[in-house]
Amino acid sequence: MSQSRLASCIPLPLDNKALSNVVEKAKDWALMHGVGMRDKAHFSKDTIQIAPFVLLPSPFPRTEFTKAVDLQPVLNELMHKVSHDDEFLEKTLQNALEVDDFTAKLYNIWIKVREEGITQPISLGMLRSDIMLESRCPHTENQCAKHTPYCSWKQVEINSIASGFGHLGPVSREIQSYILRQLGHGELIKNMPENRALSGLCSGIIEAYDMFGVPSAVVLFVVEEVSYNICDQRFHEFEISEKRPDIMIYRKTLNEIHEEAELNDKKQLVIEGRPVAVVYYRSGYEPAQYPSQKEWDARLRVERSSAIKCPSIHYQLAGTKKVQQALAAPGALERFVAEGELRARVRDIFTGLYSLDFDDSGERAVEMAIADAERFVLKPQREGGGNNLYGADVKEALLRMRHSRERAAYILMERILPPLISGYVVRPNAAVPPSLCDLVSELGIFGVIIGSKEKIYSNRQVGHMLRTKLADANEGGVAAGLGALDSPYLLDL
DSSP, X not given: OOOOBOOOSSOSSOOHHHHHHHHHHHHHHHHHTTOEEOOSTTOOTTOOEEOOEESXXXXXXXXXXXXXXXXXXXXXXXXXXXXXXXXXXXXXXXXXXXXXXXXXHHHHHHHHHHHHOOSOOOEEEEEEEEEEEEOOOSSSSSSOTTOOSOSXXXXXXXXXXXXXXXXHHHHHHHHHHHHHHHTTOGGGGGGSOOOOHHHHHHHHHHHHHHHHOOTTOEEEEEOOSSOSOHHHHHHHHHHHHHHOTTOEEEEEOHHHHHHHEEEOTTOOEEETTEEEEEEEEOOOOOTTSOOOHHHHHHHHHXXXXXXXXXXXXXXXXXXXXXXXXXXXXXXXXXXXXXXXXHHHHHHHTBOOEEEOSSSHHHHHHHHHHHHTGGGEEEEESSSSSSOOEETHHHHHHHHHHTTSGGGGGEXXXXXXXXXXXXXXXXXXXXXXXXOEEEEEEEEEEEEEEEEOSSOEEEEEEEEEEEEEEETTOSOOOTTTTSEEEEOEEEEOO
């Protein structure tokens, strides 16, 4: 791990008595303001526990934060164009379809609705571009000439099922602002950027609802059979209801949609006698737990309907890792981004991404990763963390899959080494006071885009989130208990 380090917003460590006192206050604040989730070990719909959070906001360079915010509408448009480029998607995914059953099923739905004729040409994209600072510099043996603890930032991935942290991102700023005031550093809050991710994401759903233009219509949230991240999910519903009390929101699983929803002769998806204006998928599917055939049938029924989908099937295909790897290949961006500074800015955020197809470039990538596995991450097709392979596991997997078509379901990505941060992580049922530890952060920038193949009606950046984990942890999912909620403290370096 990189030894470069970003300075904390206040001197650390804190006095144990002051630390214990502020942690207890912060935990109560968290429970009373929706910084929580259901306990997987002792699940109950009647109780929540605090979600893990970082006590103090983590440092992030102001210039890089601004660049990421400014670039998000460009990335929104890039994803929109990719999702509507049938030829590019077909060519890019063809090898993965042979070995990745989940992507193949999505693809088959896409082909079927295209052959039948697209009923609803408008898509709602709620995207999140996840980035990390890179401490290594490709231009010199050590650091850049400016001698900062980082060189640049690189994109980890871009997600098309991406509204997670819409509530938890903004509320992370609120709890850390409370903590800074309790510690006597309220003047530092001005360096924490405003975060309106919840209202921004919900405004996209409301705008799509109004475009549908049927006053009696409803918004349908598609949810998991069991929802642990309930606070983050419900606050989207609460926000829409507060802004627009006239909009009714239904919350259904795919199995419930299969049993309760039908298509009428106008191709409207109808539930309880009311047409559905917007279908909003709250989460993806866990890779190892493919839905039942009923759930796939429900997904096809939704896709055939006139509802505006978030994401539509082609947007979800555009969010696969294989597509992101293909976009980083030489000459790919020219197809979607106009020549000039804008294209250069997008290309600059890509880290090394390599195909593992059975061709010369794929063989070179396999050899490279086996020879120096610590440099790389092996990623499967789908969105979401918890399924990537690192270090020795990369070598072991590639040796096992070297002559198997299975390897085409993965991409190889160069590992990003961010600067270290010192901080305290507050977790449920953990000892108080927490220990000071080394952390690393991942910034996510939210975007909303609404449009058809021919026209983009709306495109904007709407907020951010910061997710932080122990420096020696590979994965960083908060729901999985590995990461923690956080917010950026902007530094002028």
